[in-house]
Amino acid sequence: MMVDSGNAGYRITPVFNRSPRIWGIILIAFLWTGMAFGADKYDYIDINNPLLKKVPIAIPLFKPVTGNASEQETAQTGANMLAETLSFTGYFKILDRGSFLVDAQKADVAAPVFKGWTSVGAELLVTGGISLNNSQIEMELRLFDTYNERQLIGRKYSGNVKDLRVMIRRFCNEIMGLLTGSTGLFESKIVYISSGSAGKEVYSCDFDGSSPTQITHNHGINLSPAMSTDGKWVAYTSYAKGKPDLYIQNISDNRISVVDKKGMGISPAWVPGKFELAASLSFSGDPEIYLLTGTGKVINRLTDSPGIDVSPTFSPDGGRMAFVSRRGGTPQIYVQNMNSGHAERVTFQGNNNTQPEWSPKGDKIVYTALAKGNGFNICVVGVNGNGLMQLTSGQGDNESPSWSPDGSMIAFSSTREGTSRIYVMTAFGADQRRLMSAPGQQSEPKWSPGVTN
Numbered sequence: 001m002m003v004d005s006g007n008a009g010y011r012i013t014p015v016f017n018r019s020p021r022i023w024g025i026i027l028i029a030f031l032w033t034g035m036a037f038g039a040d041k042y043d044y045i046d047i048n049n050p051l052l053k054k055v056p057i058a059i060p061l062f063k064p065v066t067g068n069a070s071e072q073e074t075a076q077t078g079a080n081m082l083a084e085t086l087s088f089t090g091y092f093k094i095l096d097r098g099s100f101l102v103d104a105q106k107a108d109v110a111a112p113v114f115k116g117w118t119s120v121g122a123e124l125l126v127t128g129g130i131s132l133n134n135s136q137i138e139m140e141l142r143l144f145d146t147y148n149e150r151q152l153i154g155r156k157y158s159g160n161v162k163d164l165r166v167m168i169r170r171f172c173n174e175i176m177g178l179l180t181g182s183t184g185l186f187e188s189k190i191v192y193i194s195s196g197s198a199g200k201e202v203y204s205c206d207f208d209g210s211s212p213t214q215i216t217h218n219h220g221i222n223l224s225p226a227m228s229t230d231g232k233w234v235a236y237t238s239y240a241k242g243k244p245d246l247y248i249q250n251i252s253d254n255r256i257s258v259v260d261k262k263g264m265g266i267s268p269a270w271v272p273g274k275f276e277l278a279a280s281l282s283f284s285g286d287p288e289i290y291l292l293t294g295t296g297k298v299i300n301r302l303t304d305s306p307g308i309d310v311s312p313t314f315s316p317d318g319g320r321m322a323f324v325s326r327r328g329g330t331p332q333i334y335v336q337n338m339n340s341g342h343a344e345r346v347t348f349q350g351n352n353n354t355q356p357e358w359s360p361k362g363d364k365i366v367y368t369a370l371a372k373g374n375g376f377n378i379c380v381v382g383v384n385g386n387g388l389m390q391l392t393s394g395q396g397d398n399e400s401p402s403w404s405p406d407g408s409m410i411a412f413s414s415t416r417e418g419t420s421r422i423y424v425m426t427a428f429g430a431d432q433r434r435l436m437s438a439p440g441q442q443s444e445p446k447w448s449p450g451v452t453n
Contacts, residue, residue, distance in 0.1 A: 052428070054093040055179075056121045058146075059083040060104030061097070062128030062139075075105070075130045078139065078164055082126060085172045085186060088208050088424075089408060090431035095122055109140060110154075117146045126175075137161045141171045143178075152178055182360075182406035189448045190402075190411055191215070191225040191234055192422055195440035202236050204251070207404070207447075209422070209436035215251060222247075226277070227448045228270045233294060235268035235277055246279050248296055259296040263287075267311045271318050272449065278302060278312040278321065289323055303336070303343075313358045313365070315383070322346065322356045322365050322383070333367055335383060346385045355400055358383070359427075360407040360449075366391075368399045378412050378429075391429030402447045403427075411435065411445040 061079045064071030086092045102116040109129040117125050125144040130137065137160070143153040153174055157167040169186040177183035191204045194212075202216040202225045216222050221239040228234070231251070238247045241258075246265030248257040259265045263282030270277045275294035280287045284301075287308045291299040303309040307326035314321050322335045325343075330351040336343035347353040352370035359366065366380045369390070376397040381388045392398040396415035403410055407427060414423050417434070420441040425432040436442065 052091065052426075052430075054091060055123055056093045056095055057086065057124040057126065058095045058100065058117055058120065058122035059086070059126045060100055060102070062130050063105045063107070063109055065129055065131035065138075068132070071130055071132050074132060074137065074161065074164065075128070078128060078130060078168060081165060081168045082128075082141075082172060085169060085208070086175065089176070089185070090426045091180075091408070092124075095120060109142065110151075112144060112146075114144070114146045114149045117144075122146050132161065135161050137164065139164075139167060143175055176406065176408075180406065180408065182408065184405040184450050185408065188405050188450065189227070189231065190422070190435075190445050191227050191448070192413075192442055192445040193222060193225065194438060194442045196438050196442075197440075202234060203442075204234075205436065212436070212438065215249065224267050224444060224446075226268050226270055226446050228275070228277075228294070229273050229449045231448050231450070233270075233275075235270065235279070237264075237266045237268070246281070246292075246296065248277070248294060257294075257296040259292065269312045269314060270449070272314055272316055273318065278314070280308070280310040280312070289321075302338075302341075311355055313356050315358050316360055316362045320358075320383075322358055324354050324356065333365065333381075335365075346381060346383065348385065349388060353379075357402055359403050360405055366401040366403060366410055368401065378410065380427075389428070391425065392432070395432075398423075400444045400446075402445050404447050405450045411447055413443040413445060 059079055059082055062075035064075045083094050087094050099120050101120060102113060104127060109127045112125060112127060123146060125146050127142050129140040138158045140156045142151055144151050155171055173183045173186045176185060185207055188207045189204050190207065191202060193200050194203045198219040200221045201214055202222050203212055203214050205212045215234060218238060218240040223237045225234050225236040233248060233250055235248045237244050244264040244266055246259035246268055261281060261283040266280050268277050268279040276291060278289050278291050281290050287310055288301060289303040289309050289312050290301050293299060305325060305327040309323055309325045311324040312321050319338055320335055321338055322333055324331050325334050328345060331354050332345055333347045333353050333356045334343045334345050346365065350369050350371060353367055355368040356365050364380050364382055366378060368376050369379045370376050376399050377393055378391045378398050378401045379388060380391060398412055398414045401410050401412045409424050409426055411422060411424050413420050420443045422435045422442045422445045423432055424435050
C-alpha cells in the first residue's frame with residue numbers, strides 16, 4: 001500500500017508485514033498518512049493485567065544511509081524520540097544502549113542478528129534507517145520479535161524532515177496497536193485549565209504535555225473542558241459573563257455558542273461519535289442533566305430527581321450514562337440506561353464520590369473519592385460496582401481523572417508538589433509522573449477521545 005500526498009505531505013509504505021489487513025487512511029493536519037495493523041494477535045502487553053511486567057525493548061540508533069553529518073544527527077534524534085514516546089506509556093523497559101553488543105548503524109536494518117539482541121535481554125527490537133536529501137527524509141522502521149526471530153511491523157515513510165515527530169508517533173501507534181489491540185494515544189491531545197495567564201484559561205497540549213496551546217482568551221474563570229470526538233470542539237463552563245454558563249467553542253476558528261440560561265451550566269460531556277453533549281443546567285431549579293445539540297440547544301432532560309445531578313459521562317456506545325447524584329443523601333455515582341431512564345447506584349464506599357469518566361473499553365469508571373483524613377484520591381470501579389481499586393494515596397489531593405483514548409493511561413491533577421499540576425499513570429496506578437511544568441496551576445485534564453491531528 002502507498003499513500004502519496006504530493007508536495008504537501010509524506011508517504012507511508014509497508015516494508016513487510018505478515019498481516020496485510022489495512023484499517024484505513026487518516027488525514028492529520030497537512031499530512032496524509034496510512035495506518036495498518038496485523039490481524040495476528042500478540043500477547044506481549046495485557047493492559048488489563050495489574051501485575052504487568054514491562055517489556056524489554058532495544059531501540060538502537062538508526063542507521064544513516066550515506067553517513068553524512070545531517071543524517072547522523074537525525075538518526076540519533078529519531079531513535080531518541082521513538083524511545084521517549086514508547087517509554088511514556090509505562091509498559092516498556094527501554095534497554096541501555098551502552099549494553100548493546102551489536103552496532104545497529106553498521107548492521108542490516110532488515111535482517112538483525114537476533115542472538116546479539118536476546119543476549120542483552122531484548123524481547124523486542126526496533127531498527128531504523130534514515131536518508132536525507134536537503135529537507136526531504138526517507139525513513140524505514142521495523143519492529144522485531146527477537147525470541148521468535150520474526151518481523152512484526154515494517155514501514156517506510158517519506159516527507160519533509162520537519163515531520164519526523166509525526167512519523168515516529170505514527171509508528172509508535174502501530175506498535176501499540178499490534179501489541180495491545182488499541183491505538184490512538186500518540187495522536188491524541190489533552191485539554192486542561194491553567195492559571196498561567198490572566199484568569200483560568202482552557203489550554204490543550206499533545207499527549208505527552210508538549211506543544212501547549214491556549215484556547216480561551218476571555219481573562220475569566222473557565223472550568224471543566226471537554227473535547228468532542230472529532231477533536232474540533234471544546235465545551236467548558238465559563239464565568240465570562242459573571243455566572244457559570246456553558247460555552248461550546250470551535251478550536252480552529254473560535255466560533256462560540258453560549259448556553260445562557262437562568263442558573264448555571266456546568267460539567268459538559270460529549271456523546272461519543274455525535275455532535276451532541278450533556279451538561280448540568282439549573283434553569284428549572286435543582287441542577288439536572290440535559291442533552292443538547294452541539295450548538296447548545298436543549299434536546300431533552302435526562303435526569304429528574306431531588307438534589308443535584310451533575311458530571312455526566314457516557315459509555316463508548318452511548319447507551320448508558322454515569323453521573324453524580326445526591327439523591328441518596330451524599331454525592332455518589334450512578335449509571336443510567338439511556339433508553340429506559342433507569343438508574344442504579346455504582347459507588348457505596350465513602351461519602352463523596354465525584355468526577356466519573358467511563359473507560360474507552362466500556363468496563364470501568366474512574367472517579368475522584370474523598371476519604372476521611374486522606375484527602376481526594378483517584379479510584380476505579382467496574383460499571384457494575386465491583387472491583388473497586390484505589391490508584392493514588394498519601395500524595396496530596398488527586399482529582400479529575402481522565403482516560404487516554406486507548407484506555408491504557410489516566411491523566412489527573414494533583415497537589416503532591418504543593419501546586420496543582422497534571423500527572424499521568426498507567427490504568428492500574430503505576431508509573432505516576434508529572435506531565436508538564438508550566439507557570440501557574442494546571443488542573444482538570446480531559447483526554448481527547450481519539451486522534452485530533
